[in-house]
Amino acid sequence: METKLNYSLRELAQLAGVSKSTASRVISGNGYASPDVRERVLKAAEKLHYRPSAVARAMVAKRTHNIGVIVFRDKLPIVSHTLYGKIIDEILMAAEGLGYSIFLKTDREMSFRSMDYMLEQRVDGLILVSRLRKNVIDYVKKFNIPYVMVNGSTEDPDVVHLVSNDEVGGERAAEHLYACGHRRFWINAGPGEHRSHSLRLSGFCRRLEQLGIPCGAEPDQEPDDSIRNGKDSVRNDEGYVRIAKSPESSFDFGRKLMEKHYEEFRRGGYSALFSTNDMLALGAMKVLLEHGVSVPEEVAVMGYDNTDPARMYHPSLTTVSVDAAGIGRDAVAILDKLIGGEEGVPRLIEYESEVIVRQSTKCKEDMQE
Amino acid sequence: METKLNYSLRELAQLAGVSKSTASRVISGNGYASPDVRERVLKAAEKLHYRPSAVARAMVAKRTHNIGVIVFRDKLPIVSHTLYGKIIDEILMAAEGLGYSIFLKTDREMSFRSMDYMLEQRVDGLILVSRLRKNVIDYVKKFNIPYVMVNGSTEDPDVVHLVSNDEVGGERAAEHLYACGHRRFWINAGPGEHRSHSLRLSGFCRRLEQLGIPCGAEPDQEPDDSIRNGKDSVRNDEGYVRIAKSPESSFDFGRKLMEKHYEEFRRGGYSALFSTNDMLALGAMKVLLEHGVSVPEEVAVMGYDNTDPARMYHPSLTTVSVDAAGIGRDAVAILDKLIGGEEGVPRLIEYESEVIVRQSTKCKEDMQE
DNA sequence: TCACTGTGTGGGACCGTTCCCACATCACAC
DNA sequence: GTGTGATGTGGGAACGGTCCCACACAGTGA
Numbered sequence: 012m013e014t015k016l017n018y019s020l021r022e023l024a025q026l027a028g029v030s031k032s033t034a035s036r037v038i039s040g041n042g043y044a045s046p047d048v049r050e051r052v053l054k055a056a057e058k059l060h061y062r063p064s065a066v067a068r069a070m071v072a073k074r075t076h077n078i079g080v081i082v083f084r085d086k087l088p089i090v091s092h093t094l095y096g097k098i099i100d101e102i103l104m105a106a107e108g109l110g111y112s113i114f115l116k117t118d119r120e121m122s123f124r125s126m127d128y129m130l131e132q133r134v135d136g137l138i139l140v141s142r143l144r145k146n147v148i149d150y151v152k153k154f155n156i157p158y159v160m161v162n163g164s165t166e167d168p169d170v171v172h173l174v175s176n177d178e179v180g181g182e183r184a185a186e187h188l189y190a191c192g193h194r195r196f197w198i199n200a201g202p203g204e205h206r207s208h209s210l211r212l213s214g215f216c217r218r219l220e221q222l223g224i225p226c227g228a229e230p231d232q233e234p235d236d237s238i239r240n241g242k243d244s245v246r247n248d249e250g251y252v253r254i255a256k257s258p259e260s261s262f263d264f265g266r267k268l269m270e271k272h273y274e275e276f277r278r279g280g281y282s283a284l285f286s287t288n289d290m291l292a293l294g295a296m297k298v299l300l301e302h303g304v305s306v307p308e309e310v311a312v313m314g315y316d317n318t319d320p321a322r323m324y325h326p327s328l329t330t331v332s333v334d335a336a337g338i339g340r341d342a343v344a345i346l347d348k349l350i351g352g353e354e355g356v357p358r359l360i361e362y363e364s365e366v367i368v369r370q371s372t373k374c375k376e377d378m379q380e
Numbered sequence: 381m382e383t384k385l386n387y388s389l390r391e392l393a394q395l396a397g398v399s400k401s402t403a404s405r406v407i408s409g410n411g412y413a414s415p416d417v418r419e420r421v422l423k424a425a426e427k428l429h430y431r432p433s434a435v436a437r438a439m440v441a442k443r444t445h446n447i448g449v450i451v452f453r454d455k456l457p458i459v460s461h462t463l464y465g466k467i468i469d470e471i472l473m474a475a476e477g478l479g480y481s482i483f484l485k486t487d488r489e490m491s492f493r494s495m496d497y498m499l500e501q502r503v504d505g506l507i508l509v510s511r512l513r514k515n516v517i518d519y520v521k522k523f524n525i526p527y528v529m530v531n532g533s534t535e536d537p538d539v540v541h542l543v544s545n546d547e548v549g550g551e552r553a554a555e556h557l558y559a560c561g562h563r564r565f566w567i568n569a570g571p572g573e574h575r576s577h578s579l580r581l582s583g584f585c586r587r588l589e590q591l592g593i594p595c596g597a598e599p600d601q602e603p604d605d606s607i608r609n610g611k612d613s614v615r616n617d618e619g620y621v622r623i624a625k626s627p628e629s630s631f632d633f634g635r636k637l638m639e640k641h642y643e644e645f646r647r648g649g650y651s652a653l654f655s656t657n658d659m660l661a662l663g664a665m666k667v668l669l670e671h672g673v674s675v676p677e678e679v680a681v682m683g684y685d686n687t688d689p690a691r692m693y694h695p696s697l698t699t700v701s702v703d704a705a706g707i708g709r710d711a712v713a714i715l716d717k718l719i720g721g722e723e724g725v726p727r728l729i730e731y732e733s734e735v736i737v738r739q740s741t742k743c744k745e746d747m748q749e
Numbered sequence: 750t751c752a753c754t755g756t757g758t759g760g761g762a763c764c765g766t767t768c769c770c771a772c773a774t775c776a777c778a779c
Numbered sequence: 780g781t782g783t784g785a786t787g788t789g790g791g792a793a794c795g796g797t798c799c800c801a802c803a804c805a806g807t808g809a
Contacts, residue, residue: 020765066501388795435794435795
């Protein structure tokens with residue numbers, strides 16, 4: 012009984028002394044079966060450890076109830092990036108609730124290969140997480156398989172795209188720091204080709220300019236060899252801004268950047284540091300702390316993403332939260348609608364960004380409230 | 381041409397003007413086909429965006445080339461836990477290399493349901509990550525499907541089990557702190573029912589006792605309602621140890637624990653704190669820092685797992701590394717062997733643990749070397 | 750001319766389900 | 780006794796591939 016791996020419905024029916032059709036009706040639960048036949052079949056199923064083959068079912072139903080999730084990764088592994096990890100967690104839980112299973116694949120360069128894999132697996136739909144080279148979108152359009160994109164980089168209006176409202180988040184970050192009295196800003200901006208980073212930067216800058224501080228963001232300028240160290244913007248009586256762009260958004264890049272510039276902070280050149288994600292912020296903050304610059308007393312530091320390390324740091328990092336739970340949940344729910352052929356699904360869904368004030372930007376304003 | 385989702389081999393063959401068999405030979409690449417027939421079929425495939433169905437293939441091959449990964453989670457999502465995230469990253473990459481795809485599922489309580497899901501999907505094998513209730517192992521044994529366990533909690537000698545060598549890691553941690561001159565220890569120990577935590581604790585204690593410091597670990601004692609605050613071990617001229625057990629191994633539990641006890645550290649009662657994972661260590665360390673206890677000058681702090689937050693912290697956390705890359709890679713490789721019916725696969729595979737000395741335990745000994 | 754061999758192609762069973770349809774049985778009314 | 784409808788069960792095609800086997804055809808040697 013234990014030697015065989017999987018029994019078929021035919022074998023099950025044989026043991027129960029009924030036909031395939033009858034056994035199928037009992038197992039799948041749709042169709043008539045008299046009580047005693049029913050019991051005989053179930054008893055036989057128990058005995059054989061019978062598990063119906065989802066493969067065969069998918070074959071006839073032309074539907075697998077599987078969803079493919081492709082996560083872009085650069086050189087680095089990506090699931091361990093806490094923001095994507097959170098999103099994937101939520102996707103998994105939401106999928107379970109709707110009866111889907113998840114095929115997970117990370118993708119570096121061979122984007123088409125991953126796509127083909129998913130297509131061959133006949134997944135019912137796709138969730139594309141993070142930016143992908145743009146021709147992947149054209150590729151996926153050729154097959155008309157339902158898909159949604161999460162936190163991607165496309166501006167294509169056809170694509171159903173779930174993103175945090177990064178521009179508004181950037182504005183709110185600027186407001187918070189301004190309200191705390193800061194007028195001399197340093198900005199660490201991550202890769203400009205990534206939608207999130209460039210929108211966070213432009214939102215931050217726009218709000219500062221509205222508040223009377225010239226920002227002078229040039230969103231399209233290329234970072235040079237490793238790090239672009241922007242010049243200060245024009246000064247006016249209100250204050251000024253300096254933007255440094257980096258081609259990566261990692262902790263180590265944040266470190267590297269600040270290692271070149273901590274002297275300027277020590278001399279009091281800047282009172283606030285905003286980074287377009289938490290890792291850049293933490294890398295920079297650690298260097299400041301190591302060189303005796305106190306946070307938040309001398310310099311306020313702020314990140315973006317509300318990852319776990321930000322919360323756990325000492326001082327804990329003020330940041331902007333991204334609704335990973337909402338994004339993950341909705342990604343599956345919307346994909347399910349698309350699979351069901353539902354019309355009128357919105358193309359761009361934005362999630363509110365909220366400033367999470369913590370120790371790294373504590374100021375009098377916060378104290379009073 | 382764009383209206384249909386998936387074409388079948390029959391339709392492809394029809395368009396190319398050949399038989400199903402011939403088309404199959406060209407597409408799958410095994411079997412003869414004359415150059416012009418070959419070209420006709422490939423051209424037709426291109427035109428139809430033909431992708432062979434892995435579902436149908438799996439049906440006849442009785443083999444899906446899919447691997448199921450089940451990750452235990454408590455109340456919390458789990459992929460975002462950096463250690464498991466890392467392991468999953470490695471599993472994904474290794475699987476890709478060997479031609480497998482990954483079905484990922486997180487599991488809280490309905491363990492059998494996840495198992496059944498995987499069985500119905502007819503995955504070729506299973507990777508079980510982290511502890512599972514023990515009856516799950518009995519369950520999986522009933523079906524004879526190949527499986528390996530990663531970082532689990534079982535002592536079952538049948539199970540192919542990949543784990544870090546937590547006992548040796550604990551010993552090394554003790555050695556490091558002892559060599560730095562510490563004699564008064566506090567230990568935060570995570571859930572005793574988890575193999576890793578209890579072995580790390582017992583390894584640490586054993587080494588201390590060998591060095592002449594009574595440890596008095598009682599590995600089986602139950603934590604009370606929320607936190608078990610053990611008593612100091614017997615003092616002798618060499619030093620002493622106090623063990624606190626917590627039912628969770630989270631950052632917040634580390635905090636909670638230390639919030640009750642930081643006064644004792646401030647008074648100089650303990651010069652070193654060892655936690656059985658990084659999160660517990662960071663939570664405790666943050667509370668110490670917030671109350672003005674300096675690390676490492678007054679208290680040395682040490683964790684376990686070598687997660688990213690540990691590396692990034694200020695002060696960066698001394699920890700014990702777990703070879704997540706090796707574990708993930710080997711999990712897939714060994715499972716592949718089991719699937720191939722290979723005999724003589726070792727049951728317990730242990731990975732070396734290495735102390736990573738960082739700022740949180742810097743001492744004269746380290747300076748000299 | 751005939752048997753023989755090799756080569757490329759087609760026919761069709763099979764994998765494990767679902768589901769439509771046919772059919773057997775029975776109760777009941779006419 | 781026959782027709783009718785409800786009820787439960789079985790037969791078999793279909794899903795999209797793989798692969799074994801048969802077969803047509805050409806080239807070769809006796």
